[in-house]
Amino acid sequence: MYTSDKRLLILDADGTTIDAFSAIEAAFARHGMALGAETNFQKRHHLLKYVGGLKEFPSIIRKNLRSNSRARLVDTLTGIYREEASLYEGIADLLRELIAAPDITVGIVTRNVTIEPLETLRRLFRRHDIDIDELDFLVHIPLKEKKTAQFRAMRERFGINPARAYVCGDEHKDFTAAINTGMHPFMVSYGFEDHDRLTSKYAIPQELISRTSTELCCRIRHALDLGVLVQPPYQSSSMLMAPNTQ
Numbered sequence: 130m131y132t133s134d135k136r137l138l139i140l141d142a143d144g145t146t147i148d149a150f151s152a153i154e155a156a157f158a159r160h161g162m163a164l165g166a167e168t169n170f171q172k173r174h175h176l177l178k179y180v181g182g183l184k185e186f187p188s189i190i191r192k193n194l195r196s197n198s199r200a201r202l203v204d205t206l207t208g209i210y211r212e213e214a215s216l217y218e219g220i221a222d223l224l225r226e227l228i229a230a231p232d233i234t235v236g237i238v239t240r241n242v243t244i245e246p247l248e249t250l251r252r253l254f255r256r257h258d259i260d261i262d263e264l265d266f267l268v269h270i271p272l273k274e275k276k277t278a279q280f281r282a283m284r285e286r287f288g289i290n291p292a293r294a295y296v297c298g299d300e301h302k303d304f305t306a307a308i309n310t311g312m313h314p315f316m317v318s319y320g321f322e323d324h325d326r327l328t329s330k331y332a333i334p335q336e337l338i339s340r341t342s343t344e345l346c347c348r349i350r351h352a353l354d355l356g357v358l359v360q361p362p363y364q365s366s367s368m369l370m371a372p373n374t375q
Contacts, residue, residue: 132288144320
């Protein structure tokens, strides 16, 4: 039924591999606006992430965004992503391992909203010694487009069994898209949606959620057999003694 025995891992960018909150916070600060606590940010993630929709913003931010213009804010955010933004702890090393693994197909599907997002991500990852051309795919989709179609397209493109396919994301929509395409979701709660929101509002099993990027990296390495040393069967100290010649 499938043309490949490889495993597939689809990564999200903002909030899963990239510390988007710090970048957005810096962009707002340079326009004289305080973004507020990250916990509040996660509650209105869909607005702040896309730097659009002013309805739920505090009044001071609505006022300043109108005067400074969304375009200027996006331009600032683009520069920060390209020159300053960071990957979460451990992600760069994990990506290099995934790229080097011959039996894993790995890539990114993103809705990043910076100017020329693929070039933005190229520069960001290059600062972390990662060449995005070494990924098997890097796909940018419009904000209004669901990821489900792209997830299915990547799986079918590489002929991979959905039971051998995984998706990493930080939003409930990532979970839904993964499930709807038969893939296993790795969810994180340090990005645009927190643990309570994912579990209480969207009933995502807590067993699937990593609270830190370090935990996510451990889960992925274990699931994909990365970094596992091949050792001989365990031998007790008594078995290592010289044989009894009596």
